[in-house]
Amino acid sequence: MAQLSVDDITLRFGGVTAIANVSLTIEPGQIYAIIGPNGAGKTSLLNCISGVYKPQHGRLVFEGQDMASLRPYDIARLGIARAFQNIALFRGMTVLDNLLVGRHIHMRSGVLSGMAFWGRARREEIEHREIVEDIIDFLEIEAIRKQTVGSLAYGLRKRVEVGRALAMAPKLLLLDEPMAGMNAEEKEDMARFIIDINQERGITCILIEHDMSVVMDLSDQVAVLDFGRKLAEGTPDEVKANPEVIKAYLGEELAIEHVE
Amino acid sequence: MQSGVFHTTYGKDMALQQSSWQKWRLGLVLAALLIFPFVADNSQLYLANTIAIAAIGAIGLNILVGFTGQISLGQGAFLGVGAYASALFTGRLFELFGGTGGTPFLVSILLAALFTALVGTLFGLPSLRLKGLYLAIATLAAQQIIIWIITHTPKLTGGESFSLRPTLLFGLNMNQNGDFRFYWLLIPIAILVTLAATNLFRTRVGRSFVAVRDRDIAAEVMGINLFRTKLLAFAVSSFFVGLAGALLAHYRLVISPDRFEIGTSISFLAMIIIGGMGSIAGSIYGAAFITLLPALIESLGRQVSNIYPNIDTMLPYIQQGAFGLVIILFLIFEPEGLAKVWHNIKNYFNLWPFSY
Numbered sequence: 380m381a382q383l384s385v386d387d388i389t390l391r392f393g394g395v396t397a398i399a400n401v402s403l404t405i406e407p408g409q410i411y412a413i414i415g416p417n418g419a420g421k422t423s424l425l426n427c428i429s430g431v432y433k434p435q436h437g438r439l440v441f442e443g444q445d446m447a448s449l450r451p452y453d454i455a456r457l458g459i460a461r462a463f464q465n466i467a468l469f470r471g472m473t474v475l476d477n478l479l480v481g482r483h484i485h486m487r488s489g490v491l492s493g494m495a496f497w498g499r500a501r502r503e504e505i506e507h508r509e510i511v512e513d514i515i516d517f518l519e520i521e522a523i524r525k526q527t528v529g530s531l532a533y534g535l536r537k538r539v540e541v542g543r544a545l546a547m548a549p550k551l552l553l554l555d556e557p558m559a560g561m562n563a564e565e566k567e568d569m570a571r572f573i574i575d576i577n578q579e580r581g582i583t584c585i586l587i588e589h590d591m592s593v594v595m596d597l598s599d600q601v602a603v604l605d606f607g608r609k610l611a612e613g614t615p616d617e618v619k620a621n622p623e624v625i626k627a628y629l630g631e632e633l634a635i636e637h638v639e
Numbered sequence: 640m641q642s643g644v645f646h647t648t649y650g651k652d653m654a655l656q657q658s659s660w661q662k663w664r665l666g667l668v669l670a671a672l673l674i675f676p677f678v679a680d681n682s683q684l685y686l687a688n689t690i691a692i693a694a695i696g697a698i699g700l701n702i703l704v705g706f707t708g709q710i711s712l713g714q715g716a717f718l719g720v721g722a723y724a725s726a727l728f729t730g731r732l733f734e735l736f737g738g739t740g741g742t743p744f745l746v747s748i749l750l751a752a753l754f755t756a757l758v759g760t761l762f763g764l765p766s767l768r769l770k771g772l773y774l775a776i777a778t779l780a781a782q783q784i785i786i787w788i789i790t791h792t793p794k795l796t797g798g799e800s801f802s803l804r805p806t807l808l809f810g811l812n813m814n815q816n817g818d819f820r821f822y823w824l825l826i827p828i829a830i831l832v833t834l835a836a837t838n839l840f841r842t843r844v845g846r847s848f849v850a851v852r853d854r855d856i857a858a859e860v861m862g863i864n865l866f867r868t869k870l871l872a873f874a875v876s877s878f879f880v881g882l883a884g885a886l887l888a889h890y891r892l893v894i895s896p897d898r899f900e901i902g903t904s905i906s907f908l909a910m911i912i913i914g915g916m917g918s919i920a921g922s923i924y925g926a927a928f929i930t931l932l933p934a935l936i937e938s939l940g941r942q943v944s945n946i947y948p949n950i951d952t953m954l955p956y957i958q959q960g961a962f963g964l965v966i967i968l969f970l971i972f973e974p975e976g977l978a979k980v981w982h983n984i985k986n987y988f989n990l991w992p993f994s995y
């Protein structure tokens with residue numbers, strides 16, 4: 380059974396149709412790439428999956444559950460996490476606290492036990508701190524764990540953004556251009572992290588990325604969006620060979636490095 | 640030389656006082672607080688008590704404004720809710736129904752704080768739809784509505800002024816030698832509130848407040864229910880503000896609506912701006928600063944009064960001018976407030992003499 384099925388969704392903003400009758404099927408364990416030129420509707424699609432926008436038409440089903448009536452905070456609890464394209468970290472918090480917010484849905488303590496910092500609240504903090512420290516080690520950001528994220532370099536912030544989503548221990552991870560604006564070395568690190576997240580932690584990934592070589596290397600399936608429509612879908616090789624894709628997109632874009 | 644702070648367990652890493660120097664400093668502050676009432680005169684004790692009450696209120700306001708990013712101009716009125724509620728619970732509410740009893744003082748201030756939390760939550764409802772300036776206007780409406788209710792229900796609130804019964808704590812009349820006795824009540828409560836608020840922000844709920852302030856959409860996508868969290872922030876904040884109001888009422892024994900006007904809301908905002916938005920320690924510094932500033936100017940005025948005999952009539956204007964000037968200076972030069980100034984000084988000396 381598909382883990383996530385996007386069934387014929389349409390999303391409009393006034394006169395602009397950001398997504399037009401798009402259907403996708405994401406199987407558990409996949410790295411599923413979504414590519415397409417600027418404004419194609421990729422981020423809008425993620426916004427529909429995480430419940431920030433509700434499509435005017437069509438259905439989204441995650442592990443058998445219709446998502447139509449779910450708010451973003453319900454969807455987080457289903458096991459869907461997201462790293463944002465325009466870094467959306469909690470600026471005033473440390474790296475550690477940002478990741479701990481990722482643990483929010485797995486924690487219980489309330490106002491009173493928190494204020495007492497005694498018994499359960501304290502145990503819970505330590506227990507989740509350990510989980511978060513694992514992720515910090517994994518992403519190799521030990522040195523900055525107590526820094527306020529507002530003071531970090533761009534590439535590191537992108538990494539923390541992924542770490543925060545990972546802290547939610549999701550089943551499905553939405554990665555919106557996690558490598559945009561990075562240098563080659565940082566991109567390589569990020570690619571390695573994504574492979575580990577997928578293979579060692581068994582997390583399904585939806586990856587939006589402009590760098591074609593990365594997409595072709597990492598992904599099991601690729602969907603191509605253009606002006607809100609799905610142009611093609613298939614394995615990287617199939618997509619590369621698809622004449623429509625070559626004509627509309629890859630033809631001019633493949634050689635050009637995207638600068639965001 | 641100390642080159643940093645290292646920890647072997649996460650439990651220790653989470654401790655509030657990390658280095659032995661911090662423990663020493665804490666010990667010194669506590670010792671000073673213990674000695675102070677025996678060396679201070681009544682007017683100094685009065686200032687200390689006023690600072691303690693203001694600090695509780697400022698921590699409450701900072702939880703909402705500084706930590707959760709929800710602007711409120713209703714602080715004054717919420718203090719009033721706490722003050723009048725506790726005044727009613729300890730006496731008049733019973734008299735209204737022909738009784739003579741009253742709720743014990745400690746129970747009463749707790750009930751008053753809870754009642755204020757309820758009222759605060761109610762007036763927090765617009766925060767679902769409104770942000771920033773619009774929310775500020777909505778809380779301004781709350782301010783006016785509450786004061787209107789207080790002045791228009793004289794049976795309940797005594798209208799112009801309301802005299803409370805003396806405060807009894809375990810049979811002891813707290814208002815006899817009140818400045819001294821209340822000191823031993825207010826300082827421990829202020830310390831407890833400080834601890835509770837500090838703990839709140841190193842656990843789950845407090846982090847969700849800050850997350851909502853910094854990036855609401857991201858917070859929601861991470862499983863935080865924005866509306867519930869904002870309402871909870873209004874509730875927790877108003878609880879402390881109500882507690883401050885209730886303590887104020889029992890300390891002063893006479894309350895009147897004009898103590899809880901918009902001007903009070905502004906002073907409390909000034910406290911957290913000057914002390915530091917989103918800083919518990921800053922709330923205390925700010926409360927001390929705003930309480931001491933007029934007192935300081937007054938005593939300076941008295942000293943120069945033989946040179947400038949007319950200074951007395953000008954004092955209120957000088958006080959207000961200084962108040963405004965200080966807020967502006969902080970907004971321009973140190974938006975993170977006294978907490979940041981203190982932090983910088985500490986860092987300088989922590990690494991001294993190699994501080995560049």
Ligand SMILES: Nc1ncnc2c1ncn2[C@@H]1O[C@H](COP(=O)(O)OP(=O)(O)OP(=O)(O)O)[C@@H](O)[C@H]1O
Nearest residue numbers: 392395396397415416417418419420421422423424
């Ligand atoms: N909140 C919004 N209001 C109005 N229009 C929007 C909104 N969000 C997206 N759009 C429009 O929807 C279309 C798709 O935008 P989207 O951000 O999904 O593209 P994208 O594929 O992610 O592009 P990029 O590669 O630049 O990130 C664009 O025309 C955009 O202007």
Ligand SMILES: [Mg+2]
Nearest residue numbers: 421422423464
């Ligand atoms: Mg995008």
